[in-house]
Amino acid sequence: MVEDKLKIAAKAKFMSYLEGKKLRKTPERFAILDKIYSTNDHFDIESLYLSLEEDSYHVSLATVYNTIDLLCECGLVRKHQFGNQQAQYEKVGATINHHHLICTECGKIKEVKDPEFLGYMNSKKYNAFTISYFTLYVYGICNNCLRKIKRSNASDKNKISHIK
Amino acid sequence: MVEDKLKIAAKAKFMSYLEGKKLRKTPERFAILDKIYSTNDHFDIESLYLSLEEDSYHVSLATVYNTIDLLCECGLVRKHQFGNQQAQYEKVGATINHHHLICTECGKIKEVKDPEFLGYMNSKKYNAFTISYFTLYVYGICNNCLRKIKRSNASDKNKISHIK
DNA sequence: TTTACTGCAAATATTTTGCAATATC
DNA sequence: GATATTGCAAAATATTTGCAGTAAA
Numbered sequence: 001m002v003e004d005k006l007k008i009a010a011k012a013k014f015m016s017y018l019e020g021k022k023l024r025k026t027p028e029r030f031a032i033l034d035k036i037y038s039t040n041d042h043f044d045i046e047s048l049y050l051s052l053e054e055d056s057y058h059v060s061l062a063t064v065y066n067t068i069d070l071l072c073e074c075g076l077v078r079k080h081q082f083g084n085q086q087a088q089y090e091k092v093g094a095t096i097n098h099h100h101l102i103c104t105e106c107g108k109i110k111e112v113k114d115p116e117f118l119g120y121m122n123s124k125k126y127n128a129f130t131i132s133y134f135t136l137y138v139y140g141i142c143n144n145c146l147r148k149i150k151r152s153n154a155s156d157k158n159k160i161s162h163i164k
Numbered sequence: 165m166v167e168d169k170l171k172i173a174a175k176a177k178f179m180s181y182l183e184g185k186k187l188r189k190t191p192e193r194f195a196i197l198d199k200i201y202s203t204n205d206h207f208d209i210e211s212l213y214l215s216l217e218e219d220s221y222h223v224s225l226a227t228v229y230n231t232i233d234l235l236c237e238c239g240l241v242r243k244h245q246f247g248n249q250q251a252q253y254e255k256v257g258a259t260i261n262h263h264h265l266i267c268t269e270c271g272k273i274k275e276v277k278d279p280e281f282l283g284y285m286n287s288k289k290y291n292a293f294t295i296s297y298f299t300l301y302v303y304g305i306c307n308n309c310l311r312k313i314k315r316s317n318a319s320d321k322n323k324i325s326h327i328k
Numbered sequence: 329t330t331t332a333c334t335g336c337a338a339a340t341a342t343t344t345t346g347c348a349a350t351a352t353c
Numbered sequence: 354g355a356t357a358t359t360g361c362a363a364a365a366t367a368t369t370t371g372c373a374g375t376a377a378a
Contacts, residue, residue, distance in 0.1 A: 024352050024357060045342080060360040065343065081245030085368070086342060101293050112290055120284060126276055128307040129265050137299050143292040188332060188377050209367080224335040229368065249343070250367060 006093050007037040010076050017074035028059045032067045036077060042088045042109065080135070082109060099136035105145035112138075170257050171201040174240050181238035192223045196231045200241060206252045206273065244299070246273060263300035269309035276302075 014033055018025050035052055036043070043051075049064050068089060071077035080088040082102055088109075097118040101110040121134055141149070178197055182189050199216055200207070207215075213228050232253060235241035244252040246266055252273075261282040265274040285298055305313070 022353095022357095026352075026358065028359070058360090062344080062361080063359060066358080079247060081247065083243060083245065083251075087247075101290055103293075104296065110293070126265055126302065126304075129267075129274070129302070129304050130307075130310060131302055131304040132268065133304075134300060134302040137301075138290065138293075138295055139297050139299070140290075140293055140295040143294075146294055186332095190333065190377070192334070222335090226336080226369080227334060230333085 007034065010037050014074060014076060028063050029067050031057055032059065032064060033071060036091050042090050044086045044088055099138060101138045101140065103142040103145055104139050105141055108142060171198065174201050178238060178240060192227050193231050195221055196223065196228060197235060200255050206254050208250045208252055263302060265302045265304065267306040267309055268303050269305055272306060
């Protein structure tokens with residue numbers, strides 16, 4: 001399975017990162033990495049914590065925060081803050097070349113693959129700055145919400161024309 | 165002055181937004197808008213609040229939060245969450261076509277104008293989604309930090325070769 | 329006059345920190 | 354055995370909420 005290969009590669013990368021920094025390879029750290037690389041969705045700390053609890057694997061919240069930081073630092077996990085309070089995370093893997101469509105009405109986030117964009121960005125250079133990665137957030141209104149808005153506008157108009 | 169024109173236009177837009185939504189035109193709301201459109205930098209709620217206090221203009225934090233929300237909704241202010249806890253904001257104005265270079269070492273944020281990018285993005289369409297705007301965050305390492313890292317790597321090497 | 333808005337303080341939510349116990353190296 | 358890491362609880366931080374008083378329409 002492609003999934004498994006990715007996970008194995010991630011573990012290897014994490015391992016050599018920890019070794020390089022002379023940090024310890026605790027079971028908690030690898031359990032968290034494993035969990036993250038077993039799902040495809042965005043997640044927040046709370047839901048990651050709960051999903052580990054569901055597997056009867058207990059780690060403290062502090063450890064989840066600590067481990068996520070390490071994973072972000074070594075490039076295995078990406079942090080997002082889409083506008084709400086809690087940070088969202090996602091594994092860095094096959095879907096590296098995608099951006100996020102964020103509906104400003106309902107807050108839903110949709111991922112969109114766009115390999116062309118990656119090519120476009122790779123040609124870019126910035127003064128006095130070495131790029132490691134980038135994230136594009138596209139804000140707008142999803143069709144679902146657009147329909148709702150149109151409907152409510154229409155009924156507003158009816159109301160007004162009635163009053164007049 | 166270009167600056168003043170932008171501010172006047174912003175006030176007019178806010179006014180008609182408030183009227184359209186049947187919200188009240190309170191002095192607090194316009195004082196906050198005025199303050200925001202008098203500066204060019206990113207800011208957070210706390211610093212906006214303090215900068216109003218410095219002018220001996222007191223508004224409660226709750227009102228600042230409330231007003232910023234309105235300004236975001238009507239497209240006069242943009243909210244960013246660059247990875248730290250508190251949200252950053254910026255006025256939407258002349259510099260609409262820029263992105264943000266974020267140094268993952270020191271956290272400093274640099275704005276970069278890139279009109280070409282705007283053109284590229286305007287040609288983009290996404291399924292079942294109506295774009296209102298987008299933000300590109302470019303993460304990497306600024307030259308300042310790069311130099312520091314290189315220096316410390318070099319001294320690490322020296323240390324090791326000494327020990328050996 | 330009506331009721332939306334403000335200010336304040338308390339509540340909530342998220343993340344960070346201190347410290348004793350534990351487990352890795 | 355030395356010390357980095359964990360878990361827990363408390364602290365810190367950022368934002369939201371409830372409510373009584375005030376002011377815009």
